[in-house]
Amino acid sequence: MSKILVVDDEEHIRLLYSEELKEAGYEVTTADSGYKLLERIEEEKPDLVVLDIKMVDYNGLDLLQDIRNRFYDLPVILSTAYDTFKEDTKSIAADFYVVKSFDLTELKKKIGMALETRLPS
Amino acid sequence: MPFYEENPKEIKKADLVVGIPSCNEAESIGYTVEQASKGIRQYFSSLDSVLVNCDNNSTDGTKDVFFSAPGDVPRIYLSTPPGTSGKGSNLRNLYEKARDLQAKVVVVVEADIKNISPHWIRNLAEPVLKGAGYVCPLYLRHKYEATLTSSVVYPLMRCLYGRRVRQPNVGDFGFTGKLLDSFLNSPLWTESVQLYGVDIWMTTIALNSRLPICQAVMGVPKIHRVKDPYAHLSVLFQQVVRTIFDQMAIYSNFWLQVRWSKPTSLFGTDSHEVETPLPVEVNVNQLYERFLQGFDKYQGMWERMYDQTICPKIQEIRSLGLQHFSFPTQTWARIIFDAANAYHRMGEPERATLLDSLLPLYLGKVLSFVKKTERMSLQQAEEYIENECTVFEENKPYLAKIWE
Numbered sequence: 001m002s003k004i005l006v007v008d009d010e011e012h013i014r015l016l017y018s019e020e021l022k023e024a025g026y027e028v029t030t031a032d033s034g035y036k037l038l039e040r041i042e043e044e045k046p047d048l049v050v051l052d053i054k055m056v057d058y059n060g061l062d063l064l065q066d067i068r069n070r071f072y073d074l075p076v077i078l079s080t081a082y083d084t085f086k087e088d089t090k091s092i093a094a095d096f097y098v099v100k101s102f103d104l105t106e107l108k109k110k111i112g113m114a115l116e117t118r119l120p121s
Numbered sequence: 122m123p124f125y126e127e128n129p130k131e132i133k134k135a136d137l138v139v140g141i142p143s144c145n146e147a148e149s150i151g152y153t154v155e156q157a158s159k160g161i162r163q164y165f166s167s168l169d170s171v172l173v174n175c176d177n178n179s180t181d182g183t184k185d186v187f188f189s190a191p192g193d194v195p196r197i198y199l200s201t202p203p204g205t206s207g208k209g210s211n212l213r214n215l216y217e218k219a220r221d222l223q224a225k226v227v228v229v230v231e232a233d234i235k236n237i238s239p240h241w242i243r244n245l246a247e248p249v250l251k252g253a254g255y256v257c258p259l260y261l262r263h264k265y266e267a268t269l270t271s272s273v274v275y276p277l278m279r280c281l282y283g284r285r286v287r288q289p290n291v292g293d294f295g296f297t298g299k300l301l302d303s304f305l306n307s308p309l310w311t312e313s314v315q316l317y318g319v320d321i322w323m324t325t326i327a328l329n330s331r332l333p334i335c336q337a338v339m340g341v342p343k344i345h346r347v348k349d350p351y352a353h354l355s356v357l358f359q360q361v362v363r364t365i366f367d368q369m370a371i372y373s374n375f376w377l378q379v380r381w382s383k384p385t386s387l388f389g390t391d392s393h394e395v396e397t398p399l400p401v402e403v404n405v406n407q408l409y410e411r412f413l414q415g416f417d418k419y420q421g422m423w424e425r426m427y428d429q430t431i432c433p434k435i436q437e438i439r440s441l442g443l444q445h446f447s448f449p450t451q452t453w454a455r456i457i458f459d460a461a462n463a464y465h466r467m468g469e470p471e472r473a474t475l476l477d478s479l480l481p482l483y484l485g486k487v488l489s490f491v492k493k494t495e496r497m498s499l500q501q502a503e504e505y506i507e508n509e510c511t512v513f514e515e516n517k518p519y520l521a522k523i524w525e
């Protein structure tokens with residue numbers, strides 16, 4: 001079972017993502033901020049991270065850079081309420097992005113693609 | 122080995138080698154040398170460094186300008202024999218010299234860049250010191266600049282090798298000394314690689330090395346000598362596409378295993394203010410005419426080469442006329458895949474004709490891109506290209522099927 005770490009400072013989003021992704025067959029853990037995120041990733045070894053871009057104390061795009069520098073091939077899906085973040089070059093280090101919605105069809109599709117991605121090791 | 126070498130300081134070892142390939146660049150190489158020297162001193166003063174001019178036996182005094190340009194970083198001059206041309210030949214001399222010098226990091230910058238500054242050296246070298254194997258710059262580009270990259274090279278390379286390297290054949294790079302043997306021992310060393318094909322050849326080898334790839338955000342456009350984009354288009358197209366197709370045969374065991382694609386790490390995202398790209402004019406009438414001319418010359422070849430569903434599609438595209446011109450990405454991806462497969466199976470004499478026959482279709486695809494994106498911002502046009510890449514990736518199982 002693939003393990004997904006959802007990082008979002010909005011509780012209702014963490015609950016929604018958590019419930020629906022568990023229903024879709026994933027193991028889900030959550031974090032409410034970017035605090036010690038790299039250490040958590042190191043410990044929990046998720047197969048994929050869903051990362052909110054705008055959190056109260058953290059910039060998701062900066063966290064994305066840190067993740068990419070330390071865990072080169074860990075899939076990261078950016079989750080955002082607005083798509084203006086695309087103006088920032090840092091966003092291209094993400095595997096995919098989704099606009100937050102109560103319908104998680106797109107998120108599940110992107111998770112599927114990211115987990116299916118295969119490069120010879 | 123280089124035909125000719127001058128190493129006045131008798132440098133025998135260097136951690137950082139900055140190579141500047143050239144052919145009659147006396148007018149411009151002095152500035153590049155000065156800026157590269159500053160970059161080395163400003164950011165890598167603790168490393169043993171050397172500047173290497175790998176030249177094509179220039180007759181305009183390039184060597185003298187290289188040695189007399191301001192800066193105190195030691196210099197080595199290498200040259201191919203008279204009559205041997207091409208950036209690839211120069212770079213081969215550089216690889217050999219860098220290996221002799223036991224270089225940990227090698228940076229290549231072109232000799233005619235008008236706006237190079239010290240931070241370019243930092244952006245290309247530092248990621249390697251931090252663990253990257255190969256660094257491609259990300260220059261600021263107008264949406265109609267480098268359409269060969271946007272329409273063919275980027276989507277094809279990305280779907281083949283699974284890594285999203287946006288400007289894989291831009292001409293300047295940083296890489297680890299560990300890659301030197303891979304470059305020198307490559308089974309492919311053709312005339313195309315020695316000329317325009319060398320940049321994409323290097324990136325392909327790096328992608329297949331499984332070393333981490335990094336893209337360095339430069340924040341500025343790359344400004345070099347004004348070139349007419351159509352003057353060498355046919356030769357450039359032939360050599361670049363030929364090199365990609367040739368390497369597909371070598372690395373099929375790798376790319377047949379790749380599904381979808383992954384991003385690279387980035388460097389330099391915080392360091393600079395972003396400038397505005399230089400405007401690029403496109404002559405849509407010329408693109409349209411050259412697309413139409415392809416029918417007179419190559420229709421027979423297209424019918425032999427492409428899947429039976431493709432030729433009716435191309436006819437349909439033609440029937441749209443200039444005003445409503447549109448070249449579906451799905452059709453374009455199939456054409457590229459069929460062409461790569463046909464190239465793989467045919468003998469050398471036919472290959473040149475195949476590549477020539479692909480050029481009018483490419484120009485039709487560029488025309489379609491220009492029309493679709495004319496009202497788009499740079500960022501929107503980039504998103505459009507990203508979507509096109511996804512179409513290539515979605516259709517990759519077709520390529521795998523026909524290839525095998």
